Amino acid sequence: MPAPETPELLIRPYRDEDFSEVSGLESAGVHEPYRSAVFVRQMGALAPATFLVAVSGTTVVGFTVGLIVQDDPGQAWILRMMVKDGFRHRGIGTMLLRAICGVLHGRSVTTISITVSPKNEPAVRLYHQEGFVQASLARGYFGESEDRFVMKRTA
Ligand SMILES: CC(C)(COP(=O)(O)OP(=O)(O)OC[C@H]1O[C@@H](n2cnc3c(N)ncnc32)[C@H](O)[C@@H]1OP(=O)(O)O)[C@@H](O)C(=O)NCCC(=O)NCCS
Structure with missing residues (x-):
């Protein structure tokens, strides 16, 4: 049929x-x-140029991924920011964030955005400390009960 x-x-x-x-x-x-x-x-x-890892000895202890918006190359989003358990709160997240922002700036990005759960205090504090400000609260951004702050800073 x-x-x-x-x-x-x-x-x-x-x-x-x-x-x-x-x-x-x-x-x-x-x-x-x-x-x-x-x-x-x-x-x-x-996105190999904006996919960075933090390496301690021979071990990858963190990574971050940024992506430049296709039709608006002045805008970029950080999609991931992760430090391995046991290596947190030692400055690695700050180093990764500074590094990815530097790479994006070097590629003529002017604004960097990131989404973060309002409950994720370590990440919210890290982003605030590095100059990100809350631009909006996106309700249900990743589905029901999955609200996210959208935070932005100048690259
Ligand atoms: C968010 C994350 C990347 C931070 O990485 P990190 O290496 O621990 O960050 P740093 O050591 O550079 O800390 C920078 C700031 O973040 C905040 N912070 C980090 N850990 C914290 C904690 N356990 N509680 C509260 N604030 C914390 C502090 O403001 C800290 O500054 P300080 O050292 O002057 O107090 C890490 O906690 C992580 O990988 N979490 C799981 C994944 C995740 O949630 N990613 C973010 C998704 S949006």
């Missing part, structure tokens, strides 16, 4: 209003168990 025709199929760029439906599809995807590995591989291929 031939597949039913799909009426009025349209291919268009993603918009914010697509968030819930696309998130549903993404979480049902075959790569769900490999989500972290997929992200690391993709960022390593797509």
Whole structure:
């Protein structure tokens, strides 16, 4: 039996209003168990210049990923900022944040944005300390009960 025709199929760029439906599809995807590995591989291929790691001896103890907005290269987002448990509160997060902001500045970025859970006190404090200010509170940003502060600073 031939597949039913799909009426009025349209291919268009993603918009914010697509968030819930696309998130549903993404979480049902075959790569769900490999989500972290997929992200690391993709960022390593797509954004190697703004994917930094902190190395202690031979061990990676932290990393950060920034991404420059495709159609607005003055804008960038920091997508990840992570320091390994046991190495936290020793200044590594500050060093990573300063390094990624420096790299983005060197690429003519003027504004850097980051989202953070209002409950994540260490991260909120770190970003405040490094000059980020709260631009807005995005309710349900990552789904129900997952509010995020959007914080910004000049690069
Ligand atoms: C947020 C994070 C990256 C900070 O890294 P870090 O290496 O511990 O940060 P630093 O040692 O450079 O600390 C910088 C500032 O952050 C704040 N901070 C760090 N750890 C803190 C803690 N446990 N409680 C409160 N504030 C803390 C402090 O203001 C600190 O400044 P201070 O040393 O003068 O007190 C780290 O806690 C982490 O990886 N958390 C889990 C992942 C995460 O939440 N990432 C952020 C997602 S948006």
